[in-house]
Amino acid sequence: MLAILLATIVLHLTDLIILFISTCANAWRTDGVRNYHLWYDCTQKNGEADCSGTSDADWLQAVQALMVLATIFCLISFIFFLCQLFTLVKGGRFFFTAVFQVLASLFVMSGAIIYTVMSPEMKNENDAYGYAFVLAWLAFPLTLISGFIYIVLRKKE
Amino acid sequence: MPSGLIPFPFHLFSFHHPSLSRNPSHTDLRGEQREIMLSVLALTSVVLLGIASQTTAIVVYTSWERHALVGTDVRLSCSFFSWQWTSPDVTFSWHYRPDGAKEAISIFHYAGGIPYVDTKGPFRDRMEFVGNPSRRDGSILLKNVDFADNGTFTCDAKNPPDIAGSPSHVRLFVFEKVPVQAGVITGAIIGVVLGLLILIVAIYYLMRFLVARRVFSLSMSKHGRKGKGKEGSQQKQALAVTDPAKLKAAASEKKKQESRREKK
Numbered sequence: 001m002l003a004i005l006l007a008t009i010v011l012h013l014t015d016l017i018i019l020f021i022s023t024c025a026n027a028w029r030t031d032g033v034r035n036y037h038l039w040y041d042c043t044q045k046n047g048e049a050d051c052s053g054t055s056d057a058d059w060l061q062a063v064q065a066l067m068v069l070a071t072i073f074c075l076i077s078f079i080f081f082l083c084q085l086f087t088l089v090k091g092g093r094f095f096f097t098a099v100f101q102v103l104a105s106l107f108v109m110s111g112a113i114i115y116t117v118m119s120p121e122m123k124n125e126n127d128a129y130g131y132a133f134v135l136a137w138l139a140f141p142l143t144l145i146s147g148f149i150y151i152v153l154r155k156k157e
Numbered sequence: 158m159p160s161g162l163i164p165f166p167f168h169l170f171s172f173h174h175p176s177l178s179r180n181p182s183h184t185d186l187r188g189e190q191r192e193i194m195l196s197v198l199a200l201t202s203v204v205l206l207g208i209a210s211q212t213t214a215i216v217v218y219t220s221w222e223r224h225a226l227v228g229t230d231v232r233l234s235c236s237f238f239s240w241q242w243t244s245p246d247v248t249f250s251w252h253y254r255p256d257g258a259k260e261a262i263s264i265f266h267y268a269g270g271i272p273y274v275d276t277k278g279p280f281r282d283r284m285e286f287v288g289n290p291s292r293r294d295g296s297i298l299l300k301n302v303d304f305a306d307n308g309t310f311t312c313d314a315k316n317p318p319d320i321a322g323s324p325s326h327v328r329l330f331v332f333e334k335v336p337v338q339a340g341v342i343t344g345a346i347i348g349v350v351l352g353l354l355i356l357i358v359a360i361y362y363l364m365r366f367l368v369a370r371r372v373f374s375l376s377m378s379k380h381g382r383k384g385k386g387k388e389g390s391q392q393k394q395a396l397a398v399t400d401p402a403k404l405k406a407a408a409s410e411k412k413k414q415e416s417r418r419e420k421k
Contacts, residue, residue, distance in 0.1 A: 058342055065346035072351070 001156055008149055012081065012101075015143045016074050019108065022135040023067040029119065029133070032126030037119070038064055059118040066111035067136065073104035074143060081150070088155045098150035105143035112136045215239045215322035217314050222328045225302050232287065233327055234296040235312035239319045245270070248315045249288065249295030252324075253280070255308040265297055279305070302331050 027035035034041070038060070077100030084094050115133065122128070216238045225231045235249065251265035264275040265284065272286035283301060288294040295314055299306065306329060313324035 061340065061342035062346060064340075065343040065350075068343070068347055069350050072347075 004153075008146070008153065009081075011142065011146050011149070012074075012078055015101075015104075015139060015146055016071075016078060018135050018139045018142065019067075019071045019074050019104070022132045022139060023071050025132045025135075027130035027132045028115065028136075030126075030128050030130040032124075032128075035130050037115075037130075038067065038132070057118075059114055063111045063115045066107045066114070070104045070107035070111065070139070070143075073100045073107065077101040077104060077150075085155075090155055092155050094150045094153055094155075098147050101143055101147035101150055105140055105147055108136060108143060109140045112140060215314065215316055215319045217312055217322060217325040219310075219312050219325040219327040222330060224330045224332060227303060227331055227333055228301055231299045231302050231329065232296055233299065233310055233312070233329075234294070235288070235314065235325070236293050236295070237314040237316065237322075239293075239316045241316055241319045243291060243293055244317050246317045247290050247293075249290065250313045251295075251297055252311040252313070253278075253308055254311070255279075255305070258308070261309075261311060267295060299329075302329070304331050307331050 023038070026037070026039050028037035029035070077097050080100060081094060081097040084092075084097060088094070112133070115136070218236045218238070220234060223231055223233065233251070235251070246269070247267075249265070249267040250263065252261040253264045254261035262278055264278055264280050265286070266273045267286065267288075267290060270290075274284050274286060275281055280299065283299060285298040285300070286296075287298045288296040293314075295312060308329060310327050310329060311324045312327070314322075
């Protein structure tokens with residue numbers, strides 16, 4: 001039982017860390033020389049960084065909002081989990097934790113889908129998706145699995 | 158005494174020493190010290206203000222950037238801060254440097270109470286003076302802006318004898334379609350979702366509170382009636398009961414039902 005609890009906590013923390021990195025690291029697309037999206041666009045010029053905010057495209061702002069919301073909900077669900085661990089009646093289900101975790105996974109899914117569909121075309125061969133994009137897509141199934149585990153999990157009698 | 162000095166309210170500080178009439182006790186000495194300190198502070202601030210009014214320069218304020226749609230009117234505001242009173246010889250002048258050009262041209266000048274508007278340059282017949290120099294406002298209005306008006310506008314104000322100071326720039330951006338500012342949509346989505354979340358949580362707790370207080374019964378009581386008929390009749394009775402002890406017992410009964418249901 002303790003092993004399951006530890007594994008669940010580790011999975012949740014991993015989700016949280018992945019979401020944080022994906023939201024905060026500015027590397028959703030890469031150009032070979034520079035990483036850009038989600039927040040700003042910096043080019044290295046002779047050792048100096050020339051930064052500008054990303055274009056105010058509507059879809060990009062929506063992706064920003066969804067990623068931030070997913071991170072917030074994952075954090076809230078973790079806090080709820082710790083709370084419910086001590087206050088839930090024996091045999092009770094971690095209902096709120098599951099709800100927030102599943103919502104977080106839905107937000108991450110929406111954000112990743114919107115970004116995939118709307119991101120600009122790859123022009124040269126150096127254009128590729130960055131690591132933050134990969135992490136976002138990774139976070140979606142992990143949070144979903146974590147959410148389902150919380151739905152099934154019960155506090156031991 | 159330099160003219161235009163802010164009159165200091167000397168009357169607020171009295172040099173009246175009440176302690177001299179009585180035997181000087183410990184607390185009276187402290188009061189005396191405090192008064193002396195306050196008067197020294199007042200004198201120093203007066204002296205500093207006097208010096209400051211001679212050494213600080215005039216500060217001109219304009220916006221940082223202005224965004225406008227093609228064909229609309231743009232008001233470029235310019236104001237200044239100066240320690241001297243507003244003199245009747247106050248002057249405002251506006252210069253314009255188009256995007257990509259090296260030199261700035263003069264497009265507006267206000268001196269001796271008369272505004273001189275550009276009649277030969279790019280803004281002829283399109284500029285109007287809408288400022289109020291006696292209130293330190295030297296704003297101009299550009300009508301029907303076009304893409305060629307993109308550039309940097311510089312406002313320079315002088316308030317004799319306060320003339321040392323640097324002018325201030327405002328950049329004009331003319332758009333075909335005003336873009337959504339960075340972060341507006343982001344903030345809106347996050348705000349709405351979090352607001353809904355807080356609202357749902359608040360409503361949930363409110364409902365639980367109301368149901369526990371028997372203000373009204375929800376469909377949850379149906380499960381109680383299915384399992385135990387006695388409880389159902391007990392609930393019906395409880396609606397008419399005002400005895401707080403019985404209310405408490407009923408509430409705890411309800412909680413036991415909920416926990417039993419959760420266990421299932």
